[in-house]
Amino acid sequence: MSAALLTRPRADWRGGTVLMALLAPILLVNVLTFLAPVINLAMLSFRGSGPGGSIQEGLTTATWTSLLTDSFYWEILLGTVWTSLLITFLTLLCSYPVALWVSRLGARWRNLMMVVCISPLLVSAVVRTYGWMILLGDQGFVPGVIRAMGMTPPRLLFNETGVIIGLTEILMPYMILSLLAGFGKLDRTLEDAAGTLGARPFTVFRRIVLPLSLPGLLLGCLLTFVLAVSSFITPKLLGGGRVVLLATEIYDQAIVTLNWPLASALSILVLVVFGAALAVYGQLSKLVD
Amino acid sequence: MNTLSLPRIAYGVLVALLLVFLLAPVLLVFPISFSADNFIAWPPSGWSPRWYVALARESELLLAFRNSVVLGLVVTVLSLAIALPAAVMLVRKEFPGRDILFSVFTAPLLLPSIVLGLAILIVFVGRGLVGSWFGMVLAHLTLTLPYALRVLATGLKTLPPAVEDAAGTLGARPFTVFRRVTLPLMAPALIAAGALSFLVSFDEVVISLFIVGPQLKVLPVSLYHYVESRTDPLVASASAVLILVTLLLVIVVERAVGLRKAVGGGG
Numbered sequence: 001m002s003a004a005l006l007t008r009p010r011a012d013w014r015g016g017t018v019l020m021a022l023l024a025p026i027l028l029v030n031v032l033t034f035l036a037p038v039i040n041l042a043m044l045s046f047r048g049s050g051p052g053g054s055i056q057e058g059l060t061t062a063t064w065t066s067l068l069t070d071s072f073y074w075e076i077l078l079g080t081v082w083t084s085l086l087i088t089f090l091t092l093l094c095s096y097p098v099a100l101w102v103s104r105l106g107a108r109w110r111n112l113m114m115v116v117c118i119s120p121l122l123v124s125a126v127v128r129t130y131g132w133m134i135l136l137g138d139q140g141f142v143p144g145v146i147r148a149m150g151m152t153p154p155r156l157l158f159n160e161t162g163v164i165i166g167l168t169e170i171l172m173p174y175m176i177l178s179l180l181a182g183f184g185k186l187d188r189t190l191e192d193a194a195g196t197l198g199a200r201p202f203t204v205f206r207r208i209v210l211p212l213s214l215p216g217l218l219l220g221c222l223l224t225f226v227l228a229v230s231s232f233i234t235p236k237l238l239g240g241g242r243v244v245l246l247a248t249e250i251y252d253q254a255i256v257t258l259n260w261p262l263a264s265a266l267s268i269l270v271l272v273v274f275g276a277a278l279a280v281y282g283q284l285s286k287l288v289d
Numbered sequence: 290m291n292t293l294s295l296p297r298i299a300y301g302v303l304v305a306l307l308l309v310f311l312l313a314p315v316l317l318v319f320p321i322s323f324s325a326d327n328f329i330a331w332p333p334s335g336w337s338p339r340w341y342v343a344l345a346r347e348s349e350l351l352l353a354f355r356n357s358v359v360l361g362l363v364v365t366v367l368s369l370a371i372a373l374p375a376a377v378m379l380v381r382k383e384f385p386g387r388d389i390l391f392s393v394f395t396a397p398l399l400l401p402s403i404v405l406g407l408a409i410l411i412v413f414v415g416r417g418l419v420g421s422w423f424g425m426v427l428a429h430l431t432l433t434l435p436y437a438l439r440v441l442a443t444g445l446k447t448l449p450p451a452v453e454d455a456a457g458t459l460g461a462r463p464f465t466v467f468r469r470v471t472l473p474l475m476a477p478a479l480i481a482a483g484a485l486s487f488l489v490s491f492d493e494v495v496i497s498l499f500i501v502g503p504q505l506k507v508l509p510v511s512l513y514h515y516v517e518s519r520t521d522p523l524v525a526s527a528s529a530v531l532i533l534v535t536l537l538l539v540i541v542v543e544r545a546v547g548l549r550k551a552v553g554g555g556g
Contacts, residue, residue: 019382019384022375022377022378023374023375023378025370025371025374026372026375026394026434026438027394029371029427029430029431029434030394030397032427033412033427033428033431034396034397034400034405035393037405037408037411037412038400038405038408040408040411040412041404041408044411094307094310094311095307097300097303097307098304098308101300101304117308119315119539120311120315122488122535123315123528123531123532123535124492124494124509124512125492125494126494126513126516127315127318127512127524127531127532128314128315129314130318130516130524130525130528131313131315131317131528132314133520134314134321134331135313135317139329139330140329140330141317141331144332169310169311169314172311201296229401230401230403230404232403233494233495236517237516237517247401250403250404250407251403251498254407254410255499260407260411263407264411267408270401270403270404271404
């Protein structure tokens, strides 16, 4: 791989200046609003914060020290990871049967159902979260159905339950897409062969379908987990301010408390969680292969 | 093979229920938008178009809608204008560091928008870019350019270079080849990249929330603040309109290239 990269034919530099001119605009936007701000963010976490949102001169590890020694932030970190893992697991449970079903449809129906499954992605997060407020609110759809069955509905909105239900649904399209990409490798004749050889349907699923779908499953879990950790709108609205996660805390520190060094450090923490998730994914992928 | 057995029926019911779960929040917006009630309740006590009438009078949301459309259009045009030459260079020319550059240009997609939003806010504040149109366009371009670049690069890769070579052999100059051969063949990719850029900009809420400032209104942020403070069916009618507009755009893209290719396309 690397050898191929090294021996690639050298560029023809006739168009060198043209090349630079045509790449300059995208490079400029990238540097101005991505590279420079992110580097600045990382550096800001090593500055101290003063009263009224001011930022003190000189480098210090005070922000990091106070962050890492405060049990409040450890609770937020662990709570975010735990909630996101739970959401990932539930999303997988809800998505797997759908993806398997879609993958077995005829070509025409499969394409149509795929569009149906990913169509919620095209609706704004605010709108979909609002839809969940209609469903879960005290006078909403789900409590109404529960009351009609003669039971007392539990509180579903403005607490962690609401956030978990809402995010599970909102992240399902990503999981379904990843699973479907994995199912592409699944050959129906393998299952038929196993069935002909006397394997019962559940055995076929456990021994053939599930192992072959593991790469797509792992990718879907990584994607869902990462999106759950970074989600902000849904926890903020469905949690009603009572559910504190890393993303909501970053926003509150940045906009309400105006402690930018702390908000920056928390942002870096999110990226560390991302890195850890990627590392776990890498290890699990190796195991699967 | 396709006999109806009990497990098969149970599996079908399970899939149907899960699909209902997946689509319910989007679909329920439509009946609620015709509610006659003052608050969200199911079932509504009566039906009426009153919230659509109220929406038409809600000047702040209308202004925000207009701003979002203008912002989306400006961002779309700029995205195509910036990403197209970049895609041509990155796909057609070979030069050292090409793969790295492509990764760097698509990297903003990997960053959570809450982190990117904060990072941009901190840089923008000292330079008076918060709440300005220029700042908004710049921030949205950060998000739309990676999508546009990926879709256009995929579109270019699937074009056979032989067609361009043929035109060149017949005496056409490079720019003429690009204008007369490459560009028309890329029309589907351009439509997909444009529609995607518009949707991403039009729907973006977290980054806008950070840098929109108190004066400039954009629709997702205004809706967010509305939902945060009030729970009446007005947002349902606004959502219904938004969903229909989005659906229209999606049909255009689907006709042009196929949705799956447009969203999932990439190298």
